[in-house]
Amino acid sequence: xxxxxxxxxxxxxxxxxxxxxxxxxxDFQATTMFWYRQFPKKSLMLMATSNEGSxxxxxxxxxxxxxxxxxxxxxxxxxxxxxxHPEDSSFxxxxxxxxxGRNTIYFGEGSWLTVV
Amino acid sequence: AQSVAQPEDQVNVAEGNPLTVKCTYSVSGNPYLFxxxxxxxxxxxxxxxxxxxxxxxxxxxxxxxxFNKSQTSFHLKKPSALVSDSAxxxxxxxxxxxxxxxxxxxxRLSIRP
Numbered sequence: 001x002x003x004x005x006x007x008x009x010x011x012x013x014x015x016x017x018x019x020x021x022x023x024x025x026x027d028f029q030a031t032t033m034f035w036y037r038q039f040p041k042k043s044l045m046l047m048a049t050s051n052e053g054s055x056x057x058x059x060x061x062x063x064x065x066x067x068x069x070x071x072x073x074x075x076x077x078x079x080x081x082x083x084x085h086p087e088d089s090s091f092x093x094x095x096x097x098x099x100x101g102r103n104t105i106y107f108g109e110g111s112w113l114t115v116v
Numbered sequence: 117a118q119s120v121a122q123p124e125d126q127v128n129v130a131e132g133n134p135l136t137v138k139c140t141y142s143v144s145g146n147p148y149l150f151x152x153x154x155x156x157x158x159x160x161x162x163x164x165x166x167x168x169x170x171x172x173x174x175x176x177x178x179x180x181x182x183f184n185k186s187q188t189s190f191h192l193k194k195p196s197a198l199v200s201d202s203a204x205x206x207x208x209x210x211x212x213x214x215x216x217x218x219x220x221x222x223x224r225l226s227i228r229p
Contacts, residue, residue: 036217043221053188071201081143093159095217104150105210105217107160 002028004096006108013115018082021111022044023094030096034105036068038091050077084115118143120209129197129227138194139222149190150208151181160206165182166190168181176218177201197227 003026013019023033032051036044048064050056051072058064066088068080077096081088093114097105120141131137141147148167152160155187171183181192190207207220 004159044219046216046218049216072160089156095160104162104165106162107152110157112157 001055001097002104002106004030004094004106004108006094006111008111009109010112011114013084013113015115016083018080019084019113020078020080021094021113023077023079023096023108025075025096025106026041028098030077030097031074031099032039032097033071033077034091034097035077036095036097038093040091042109044093047079081113082089084113085116089113089115105106118209118218119145120207120218122205122218122223123208124223125221126224126226127210129225131199131227131229132196135194135197135224135225135227137159137207139190139192140188141190141207141209142188143209149181149183150210151175151179151190151192152206152208152219154204154222156203162184163192163205164170172207179188198224199229201225202227 005024007022010067034049038044042110046059047062048056048058048069052071056069060078071077079095091110093110095107097103150165153165159222163179164173165181174180177187179194183190191218205223210217
């Protein structure tokens with residue numbers, strides 16, 4: 001199947017700093033990418049949907065100024081957690097697809113963010 | 117609005133026995149249904165999907181799922197469980213015209229030797 005690469009897999013940052021997580025589709029062009037947050041032993045919470053070249057659509061309750069999402073090309077989307085706080089520590093997963101409906105959505109391996 | 121429910125938080129099965137992980141869904145039109153598996157500290161791996169056609173869908177690692185429109189269900193099954201099948205399983209639904217995919221709460225499958 002299609003491959004989605006996510007980097008870094010683990011990152012530790014100091015409280016108040018910003019950290020960027022990259023999501024790349026390696027062998028297909030991802031018109032749409034999604035960012036999820038997963039708490040321990042919980043399901044995935046959709047944070048935002050991004051389409052290449054346009055602004056991301058954020059889910060209710062997700063601060064767009066805190067979680068900056070950029071989808072500048074058909075193979076790359078980035079999530080930047082700005083002014084990180086310990087409560088932002090979580091497992092962040094990106095996913096990518098070539099289109100709507102029947103198209104399979106492929107997931108990255110996830111990124112563990114720890115804010116100290 | 118679309119939604120998906122996984123009524124069981126955990127399913128325990130002995131190795132070699134058949135397993136079923138339940139999923140029901142709700143969409144306004146025809147659904148696209150997916151199953152994903154997540155191993156510890158990993159992303160999600162695609163197992164199978166139902167788009168149209170045969171109600172029984174076969175996927176990776178010997179898993180299959182049966183689409184039942186009247187019961188709005190898409191249960192995941194495997195005839196003979198392996199210890200290595202132990203993981204977290206997510207059912208998901210995507211509306212025919214929708215971009216985003218909605219996940220169930222997940223079911224932890226535990227296979228004992």
